[in-house]
Amino acid sequence: MTNSEIAEAFETIATLLQIEGEKSFTVRAYQRAARTIERLPQDVDAMIRDGDDLTAIPGIGKAISAKIAELVATGRMAYLDRLEAEFPEGVLDLVRIPGLGPKTVVRIWKELDVTSIEALQAAIEDGRVASLPRMGKKSADNIRRAIQFARSKSDRLPISRAVDIARRVAAHLESTCPDISSLVVCGSLRRFEETVGDLDLVCVTADPAAALDALISMDTVTQVIGHGDKKASVILDSGAQVDLRVSQPETLGAMLQYFTGSLHHNVRLREIASALGLSLNEYGLANSESGELETFADERALYARLGLQYVPPELRQGTGEIAAAKNGVIPRLVQGSDIRGDLHAHTDWSDGRDPMETMIAAARERGLEYIAITDHSAGRGIANGLSVERLRSHRAALRRAESHIGGIRVLSGTEMDIRADGSLDYPDDVLADLDWVVASVHSAMGQDSATMTERIISAMNNPYVSAIGHLSTRLIGERRPVDADYETLFRAAADTGTALEINGSLERLDLKDAHASRARELGVPLVIDSDAHTAEALGNLDYGARLARRGWCEARHIVNTMRADDFVSWLKLDKKSRSRALSGYERV
Ligand code: DGT
Ligand code: CA
Ligand code: CA
Ligand code: ZN
Helix, strand or coil, X not given: CCHHHHHHHHHHHHHHHHHCCCCXXXXXXXXXXXXXXXXXXXXXXXXXXCCCXXXXXXXXXXXXXXXXXXXXXXXXXXXXXXXXXXXXXXXXXXXXXXXXXXXXXXXXXXXXXXXXXXXXXXHHHCCCXXXXXXXXXXXXXXXXXXXXXXXXXXXXXXXXXXXXXXXXXXXXXXXXXXXXXXXXXXXXXXXXXXXXXXXXXXXEECCHHHHHHHHHCCCCEEEEEEECCCEEEEEECCCCEEEEEEECHHHHHHHHHHHHCCHHHHHHXXXXXXXXXXXXXXXXXXXXXXXXXXXXXXXXXXHHHCCCCCCCHHXXXXXXXXXXXXXXXXXXXXXXXXXXXXXXXXXXXXXXXXXXXXXXXXHHHCCCCEEEEEEEECXXXXXXCECHHHHHHHHHHHHHHHHHHCCCEEEEEEEEEECCCCCECCCHHHHCCCCEEEEECCCCCCCCHHHHHHHHHHHHCCCCXXXXXXXXXXXXXXXXXXXXXXXXXXXXXXXXXXXXXXXXXXXXXXXXXXXXXXXXXXXXXXXXXXXXXXXXXXXXXXXXXXXXXXXXXXXXXXXXXXXXXXXXXXXXXXXXXXXXXXXXXXXC
């Protein structure tokens, strides 16, 4: 059982308790447990098997630890079952619609006697939802869109789940089959798509049977849907399909190319091959006349043979990358190791797990030259946001930690709420004392496009707001992006010199690829951030870089590829001139 699945059970408990009107501290205890488990770097399932004491984890007490043990051992939790039994079946379906809060569920259930998604839709269409006191047409429209989002939610895996599953499968294969000399995850995950249909693994091994057997005998396999001497396919208990193919070392390049796709990219590549009298397949290039096969151990050699520059997997979207490769104009894309500083990280002062010393030391260990610690502002009560007084102590503590740890520059920052009316959570004189201010939307996400656009632009107009965090607030597969005029937002960011964040947390990846690309074109300063709530999650910077690559970003487009001194002098510029100054710094 994955941490996400365990977290989901506690999330459901919290929601059902809220519907029942349970006291908020009980609800919060379950929500906290869910968040803690979701973010835990270790596998709870494995910890239990190893006999670890879960109560050693902050936020996990005896009662919750016992419930986790029960869930992992039996696949069920009696408490949750009992709770669910108190509700009509259809109400539980309503609860599961992302974006439909417990308060709304209670009202439509109790006041309109609606107990199914179909009945809810009918009640929206005939105006009963809108006519509820304090509801109105806008709220009804929001609920309609939430239902649409839930319906359109395919059975594709969000990338965060896919990465997690791929890591487990790869670790299992590599530890059980020492003969595997290389193992590459191909398909949509290698291209870093935000959702993934299935996982496509390619390996090279001296003992193919052992590798394929290792896959089908994993204890999370629920169904074997294919098992030959070169490939096997299974379904895991998470519902994910995994295909594993064994390649000869001399054909690995062609195999990787073929199974990385995308389908569109491969179609274009086949056309190029065919114009050269060659036919491209997963083993290499066959001469169309003689049938003679040319093999490629290396992907780059295959692209070169076709007269093309190498195309990084993130660009293989069938949207102009082949023409660029033909003309030799694919740039050197930004990569994780180019990033010299992290500009969005949380500590246990707000809702992070680790103390600031741990976060800063871990950032230094990763080779970062600077880090901005950006705990939440007071408006985020649920995230233990900082009052102005606590923010002052926070700054002092950061300065002490910086000199104590050494070897890394520490910027005092905040992730401050942009309130529903566009005002900010701290006054200007408080912001003026900070080095780096990320402003984010965390509430009233259902506002109409004009209101939301204006709200975010008023934050950009503040001279102390350095960057906007996770612009769309989407959670992949969980929460739809806010309605806003994004083109107008990008232009405003460029004009005001406000950086836009590419948030590397896999749940967010926000800006998304197309937005990163458009913002880059318009000259918006972009930052790649981890939004880490644990020291391990500083590694999100690599994910953020991969998302930026999908938007064709180079190091010169990204603010935090600057050296620390350059970054600090860039920050000293008048905000309005920051966009233009962006590429005037050396990055290597
Ligand atoms: P997904 O799984 O829906 O997220 O997307 P992909 O891109 O991983 O697609 P998948 O798993 O069906 O196939 C993996 C790659 O294999 C795909 O990107 C391109 C290649 N491929 C699959 N079927 C064909 C095919 O019929 N012709 C060619 N040329 N390539 C194919
Ligand atoms: Ca796939
Ligand atoms: Ca596949
Ligand atoms: Zn945030």
